[in-house]
Amino acid sequence: MNSLQIEQLKIIRNEITRFMMKYKFALDEIETKIEILKEEFQALHDYTPIEHTKSRLKSPESIMKKLIRKGGDISLSSIEHNIKDIAGLRITCSFITDIYKISDMLQKQSDLTVLDVKDYIKNPKPNGYQSLHLLVQVPVFFSDRVEKVCVEVQIRTIAMDFWASLEHKIFYKYNKSVPESLLRELKKAADTANALDRQMEQLHHEVQAIKDSDSDDSLLEELKSIQINNRKYELPAGLLEVLTEDQ
Template sequence: MDFQQIAQIRNFKQEITRFMMMYKFALSEIETKIEILQEEFQMLHDYNPIEHTKSRLKSPESIINKIARKNCDISFSSIRTHIQDIAGLRITCSFISDIYRVSDMLRTQHDLDILEVKDYIKNPKPNGYQSLHLLVKVPIFMSDRQEQVCVEIQIRTIAMDFWASLEHKIFYKYNQSIPAELVRELKEAADSANALDQKMERLHTEISIIKEEHREDELEELKQLVIDNQQFRLPPAFLKLMEEKA
């Protein structure tokens, strides 16, 4: 292998590294936004609607295989145009209402460009799959330029995530046709997961109403301030000042 070939391989390696870094940085930007929302809810609200998050980057091999299946040119510009889920973030929420709550909070962030919304909760897939998908563009500032990078965000409940994860494990790389009986049972399992979500949503609403009716019991709790797991008691003078203003 001569010097020119080595230089070409080195340049290609740098290009693909920079390409993958863009998506890694875009994921980091979204993850930071979610972490801020989580901390805000922990400090200011009764509960956190976000249970957990999980991010992933497609491997270069997976990207090449997908672009080949689409019969598209194998180039960086073609990949950016035709594969929009290279970077993905999954947000798991407690309740169905939380899904739309988190979605609305992301939509109001002016630096995120919402390209597409697919609501598989209101319109589930035929196999029973449910989730809310947002395709967003995130600005990434690199040393020599700014890039707009696509990230796919999936928001779902714990029950939806449980069903989808197991469905993926059962049929991962299964290229044969699935028997109709198994398809029916899989759909029934999705319906059961949805029924559980609906019941938990109703219980959550009813408990929230009960809490509202007993707000006076929270007065003592409101005198406590918790920041970074440190507990502070509001000064009496401050409380008196607030009472006078009220």
């Protein structure tokens, strides 16, 4: 390989690196948003609807394979136009209602543009798959420009996530040629996971009702302090009196 070819390869490599980095930065932006929402909810409600998050970037090899399947031109602009899930974020919740809370909170972010919503909870896939998918555009601020980058956000319960992980492993093992009997068992498992989600949701509401019925005295003591970053702060009586008068 001569020096000209090496220089051309360097230029191409740098272009691909910049292209992939903008998706990485978009994930960083939205993960920061999720962390802020998580901490805010925990501080105000002593509860967070977000159990954990997991992000991923498609590899250049996976991107190329998908582009070829779609019949797109081999170019970075074609990749950007045809493939919308290069950057992906999965948010796992405890309860189904949490999924819609998080979706609402994200859709209210003024700098996010929601391009598409696919509700596989209200309308599960034939194989039993359930999840809520949001396709959003995230602004990424560079030194000389702002780019809007697509991120696919999947929001699901722990039970939905467990089922999806198991289903993926089975399909990978069988190279997507899964026996019909196993497909039926997978669908039954999806129905069972959904029933568990509904039952746990009901238990959650019952526990919350018991908590809400606690005595006023215990609630009053609890309201005299706040917790920020796992540290408890007692609220000064004078501050409480002044702010109460302003209400």
